[in-house]
Amino acid sequence: MKEKLSIVKIGGNIIEDEASLSAFLKLFSNLEGKKILVHGGGKRATHIASKLGVESKMINGRRITDAETLEVITMVYGGLVNKNVVAKLQALNTNAIGLTGADINSIKSDKRPVKDIDFGFVGDVKEVAHNSIDKLIQADFTPVFCAITHDGNGQLLNTNADTITSQVAVGMSKLYETSIYYCFELNGVLRDINDKNSVVKHIDSKLYNELLEQGIIADGMLPKLENCFDALRHGVNNINMGNTSMLTQANDNFTTITL
Numbered sequence: 697m698k699e700k701l702s703i704v705k706i707g708g709n710i711i712e713d714e715a716s717l718s719a720f721l722k723l724f725s726n727l728e729g730k731k732i733l734v735h736g737g738g739k740r741a742t743h744i745a746s747k748l749g750v751e752s753k754m755i756n757g758r759r760i761t762d763a764e765t766l767e768v769i770t771m772v773y774g775g776l777v778n779k780n781v782v783a784k785l786q787a788l789n790t791n792a793i794g795l796t797g798a799d800i801n802s803i804k805s806d807k808r809p810v811k812d813i814d815f816g817f818v819g820d821v822k823e824v825a826h827n828s829i830d831k832l833i834q835a836d837f838t839p840v841f842c843a844i845t846h847d848g849n850g851q852l853l854n855t856n857a858d859t860i861t862s863q864v865a866v867g868m869s870k871l872y873e874t875s876i877y878y879c880f881e882l883n884g885v886l887r888d889i890n891d892k893n894s895v896v897k898h899i900d901s902k903l904y905n906e907l908l909e910q911g912i913i914a915d916g917m918l919p920k921l922e923n924c925f926d927a928l929r930h931g932v933n934n935i936n937m938g939n940t941s942m943l944t945q946a947n948d949n950f951t952t953i954t955l
């Protein structure tokens with residue numbers, strides 16, 4: 697039987713709130729077994745871009761990334777957010793190593809081809825170096841990925857953090873039994889976005905299509921769930937979505953996704 701590996705993702709709203717981030721990192725540090733962290737930071741990038749006079753534009757949950765925006769996200773994701781998260785994990789005795797997809801050639805992507813929309817320097821993942829990432833894990837380091845990949849020809853590319861999570865999980869599932877935990881500010885996928893207690897505890901493909909038709913799944917949840925089903929079809933074993941306390945045994949109020 698394969699050993700277990702947890703891939704945990706935190707989104708922008710948790711990163712923005714100092715108390716939530718600290719609480720999350722404590723839970724993550726205490727999580728038993730081998731693990732990887734992936735963080736977003738879209739909100740921080742938008743904030744800092746605006747301070748620098750760079751306008752932010754999102755289409756279908758993806759950031760239009762021109763050359764200036766790429767500079768901002770490289771500084772924010774690869775520097776500010778990633779290094780702070782790593783330092784905080786070190787303070788909790790988790791021996792974290794911060795990475796972009798260029799580091800140890802871990803995640804290669806292709807610049808998204810221009811069709812109706814030119815997303816600019818946005819990358820679609822094509823290759824995850826699962827054996828190289830595993831060398832870090834086997835040496836007892838905890839990889840912390842930000843939302844940046846590279847094309848192998850010296851170009852950094854912006855890649856949605858949910859997609860990095862599912863693609864890294866797919867790659868690592870060649871070696872491990874993989875579980876994804878998408879941590880965000882809500883308790884899970886909600887039937888009524890205004891009622892935090894309306895968590896849909898289990899979503900399979902059939903219910904997913906029903907919720908889509910009813911318009912219950914919208915905005916940031918659309919690409920998130922798309923990524924989930926893609927990951928499940930490609931070898932990932934378990935996917936959970938909810939607030940950070942789902943990393944403890946005490947909370948069973950979150951969403952589990954199956955095929």
Ligand SMILES: Nc1ncnc2c1ncn2[C@@H]1O[C@H](COP(=O)(O)OP(=O)(O)O)[C@@H](O)[C@H]1O
Binds near residue numbers: 707913915918
């Ligand atoms: N049915 C739903 N249940 C929960 N969240 C939903 C739902 N439909 C849309 N959303 C939105 O999806 C968002 C989460 O996705 P996203 O913005 O990508 O989060 P993050 O980047 O923080 O992980 C929530 O903040 C919420 O506004």
Ligand SMILES: CC(=O)N[C@@H](CCC(=O)OP(=O)(O)O)C(=O)O
Binds near residue numbers: 708854858
């Ligand atoms: C291409 C693309 O859209 N990349 C995202 C990467 C950051 C991210 O995914 O952050 P959250 O998880 O906090 O939303 C962006 O720049 O917003």
